[in-house]
Amino acid sequence: xxxxxxxxxxxxxxxxxxxxxxxxxxxxxxxxxxxxxxxxxxxxxxxxxxxxxxxxxxxxxxxxxxxxxxxxxxxxxxxxxxxxxxxxxxxxxxxxxxxxxxxxxxxxxxxxxxxxxxxxxxxxxxxxxxxxxxxxxxxxxxxxx
Amino acid sequence: xxxxxxxxxxxxxxxxxxxxxxxxxxxxxxxxxxxxxxxxxxxxxxxxxxxxxxxxxxxxxxxxxxxxxxxxxxxxxxxxxxxxxxxxxxxxxxxxxxxxxxxxxxxxxxxxxxxxxxxxxxxxxxxxxxxxxxxxxxxxxxxxx
DNA sequence: CGGATGTCAGTCTAACTGAGATTT
DNA sequence: CAAATCTCAGTTAGACTGACATCC
Numbered sequence: 001x002x003x004x005x006x007x008x009x010x011x012x013x014x015x016x017x018x019x020x021x022x023x024x025x026x027x028x029x030x031x032x033x034x035x036x037x038x039x040x041x042x043x044x045x046x047x048x049x050x051x052x053x054x055x056x057x058x059x060x061x062x063x064x065x066x067x068x069x070x071x072x073x074x075x076x077x078x079x080x081x082x083x084x085x086x087x088x089x090x091x092x093x094x095x096x097x098x099x100x101x102x103x104x105x106x107x108x109x110x111x112x113x114x115x116x117x118x119x120x121x122x123x124x125x126x127x128x129x130x131x132x133x134x135x136x137x138x139x140x141x142x143x144x145x
Numbered sequence: 146x147x148x149x150x151x152x153x154x155x156x157x158x159x160x161x162x163x164x165x166x167x168x169x170x171x172x173x174x175x176x177x178x179x180x181x182x183x184x185x186x187x188x189x190x191x192x193x194x195x196x197x198x199x200x201x202x203x204x205x206x207x208x209x210x211x212x213x214x215x216x217x218x219x220x221x222x223x224x225x226x227x228x229x230x231x232x233x234x235x236x237x238x239x240x241x242x243x244x245x246x247x248x249x250x251x252x253x254x255x256x257x258x259x260x261x262x263x264x265x266x267x268x269x270x271x272x273x274x275x276x277x278x279x280x281x282x283x284x285x286x287x288x289x290x
Numbered sequence: 291c292g293g294a295t296g297t298c299a300g301t302c303t304a305a306c307t308g309a310g311a312t313t314t
Numbered sequence: 315c316a317a318a319t320c321t322c323a324g325t326t327a328g329a330c331t332g333a334c335a336t337c338c
Contacts, residue, residue, distance in 0.1 A: 006185065010260050010272075011166045013279035018163035020284050021156045035327080040151065054295055063329065068296070090295040090337045115155050121281040127155075130278045134158035136266045137275075139165050180303085199319055208306065213321070235313045235319040 021118045028110040032103075033077075037062070037070055039107050042079060045096045046104055052091040079103060166263045173255040177248075178222075182207070182215055184252050187224060190241045191249055197236040224248060 006012050025036050037060075044059050045051060051059070057067040071094060074080050079100035085091035119127045151157050170181050182205075189204050190196060196204070202212040216239060219225050224245035230236035264272045 006188070008276070009256070010263050010276060010279075011170050011256075013276060013283070014159070014163045014166050014263075016284070017279050017282040018159040020282065021159050025156050037328085043151070052295075063331095064296070065298085065331095066329075088295085088338070092296075111154070111156075118155050118159075118282065121285070122278060126278055129274060130282075131153070131155065131158060133267060133271055133275045133278075134155075134162050137162040137165065137263065138158070139161070140266070182304090197319075209320070210307095210322085211305075233314070233319085237320075 017118075021114070024114045024117055025111075028114050029107070031110070032106065034107070037066075038074060039111065041067075041070055041074060042096065042100055042104060042107065045080060045094060046101065050093050050095045052085065052088075053094065054091075056094060074100070166259070169259045169262055170256075173259050174252070176255070177251065179252070182211075183219060183224075184256065186212075186215055186219060187241065187245055187249060187252065190225060190239060191246065195238050195240045197230065197233075198239065199236075201239060219245070 022036070029035055029039055040060055041056065044056060048055075048059065053067050053071065054064055056062075056071075057064050060067070062070070071080065071082060075082055077099075078097055081095050081097055082092045083095070085093045119130075122130060167181070174180055174184055185205055186201065189201060193200075193204065198212050198216065199209055201207075201216075202209045205212070207215070216225065216227060220227055222244075223242055226240050226242055227237045228240070230238045264275075267275060
């Protein structure tokens, strides 16, 4: 009963490669007490300036509730500040602190190191090919988060 | 402050492609009230004959405890039977029922359809290339689960 | 009023940890 | 005795649902 070898299915190969990649990412940030979602949040703020929680959620593809929890954790570590928006009473304005900004270069280095480690088995050409193919596998509809 | 576009990082591309693939898989099996782990369990039994729970866990890369939960659910639906091993008092022998075996062809068809859908944006050549590259990204150490 | 924002409380799955009883 | 098997209870992260008060 030739159950197709699971190991050759695209869904399985993707799952395995992704588990490895996310595990390495997780470990790299865990060394400084953060998780990938923390980095993504800090990077979005460095990139976009001060944002509201809802806007952060949209940019990160996160639920508003989960944004709030993540911000609590980052605010506890003084990596960002949360203040009411003087121009819009509904909103909080989230701003990186000097500490948060200063932490980013280290996080970027860790991120780069993980990319290298993930791609280590491939040549430069193969890396480009993989990237191209993976890009085309992404969701094709509008909500491509 | 050039925060590297997240969208081009291999870890991100892998995560996005994998999320899409697993989502399609999940939906395909959900139509018959199962989840991917249920299919993998049934397929392992069809392939390996009767197995103990621990052996199933090793083959599936699952924790023993999670195997137990999965088997509870499959046994509730009469897709397999769990009996004490007459030769080894510690073990349960897990065996597919006729119903479980009869369900497999439908599940395999669903699995195949998902692979096609995931790979749809790629040509036949590109599919082979992707598969080869992804295989090489897998864990390289011995515990390659 | 409708719509957006932030909060609170809770569910669900996946993966995991620790403890204990039993058998080999 | 040590090792393997199975069970029970609990944790964590991620993604999600519903409800609510506030403000534009």
